[in-house]
Amino acid sequence: MSYFEVPPEPDPGEWRPPEWFAAPHDELGVEIVVDEPVARTETAAITLRSIVAYSNGFELSLLGEWAKDGLGPIEDHVVHPHSEQFLRIAVEYADGRRATNMDYALPDDSDSDDDESDEAPPDAPYIGQQHPQFFNRTTHRELTYWVWSIPAGGDVTLICEWPAVTIPVTRMSIDGDTIREASTRSRKLW
Numbered sequence: 001m002s003y004f005e006v007p008p009e010p011d012p013g014e015w016r017p018p019e020w021f022a023a024p025h026d027e028l029g030v031e032i033v034v035d036e037p038v039a040r041t042e043t044a045a046i047t048l049r050s051i052v053a054y055s056n057g058f059e060l061s062l063l064g065e066w067a068k069d070g071l072g073p074i075e076d077h078v079v080h081p082h083s084e085q086f087l088r089i090a091v092e093y094a095d096g097r098r099a100t101n102m103d104y105a106l107p108d109d110s111d112s113d114d115d116e117s118d119e120a121p122p123d124a125p126y127i128g129q130q131h132p133q134f135f136n137r138t139t140h141r142e143l144t145y146w147v148w149s150i151p152a153g154g155d156v157t158l159i160c161e162w163p164a165v166t167i168p169v170t171r172m173s174i175d176g177d178t179i180r181e182a183s184t185r186s187r188k189l190w
Contacts, residue, residue: 020148029054030182038172043067044165053182057148065140079133084163094154099125124149150183
C-alpha cells in the first residue's frame with residue numbers, strides 16, 4: 001500500500017485553460033534579469049526583478065517591500081482589489097492598448113451565458129489575475145503576473161500604484177525589442 005493515494009484520471013472533457021490564460025506549461029521561457037526600481041517612497045518600494053518571455057507572452061516578477069506595519073492590518077493576509085493595500089499593476093503597449101490586474105476583478109455586466117466568449121482571447125494585452133493578493137506578516141512579497149501577447153512593436157510601459165504606502169501612479173519603460181527577441185528563443189519542452 002502506498003502512502004499517497006493516486007487520484008482518478010481527469011475527465012477528457014474537463015475545461016482546459018485557453019493559451020492566453022497563463023504561461024505555456026510545455027515551454028521553457030527565457031529570463032531577462034532586470035532588478036530595477038519601479039517606485040520608491042520612504043516606507044515602500046516596488047522593484048521589477050525579472051521578465052520571463054515565452055512564445056505568446058511574458059511574466060513580470062515584481063518585488064513589493066514595505067516598512068514594518070506599513071500596510072496596516074490585513075485581514076487573514078488577504079488583500080482584495082477594492083483595498084488600498086492592493087498593489088495595482090498595468091501594462092501599456094506602444095499602440096495604446098493596455099490591461100490592469102484589476103480588469104477582471106470588475107463585475108461582469110454581460111448578460112450572456114455564452115461559454116465560448118470565455119475561450120476567445122481578450123483584446124491584447126491581458127494580465128493574468130492575482131485576486132486576491134496574499135501578504136504574510138513579513139515586509140516583502142514577490143508577485144508574478146502573466147501578460148498575454150508579445151507586443152508587435154515599440155516598448156512596453158509598466159504602470160504601478162500602491163495607495164496604502166503612498167506610491168502614486170508610476171511608469172517604467174521596458175524595452176520591447178528585448179522581450180520580442182527573448183520570446184523567439186523560448187523552447188518547447190515536448
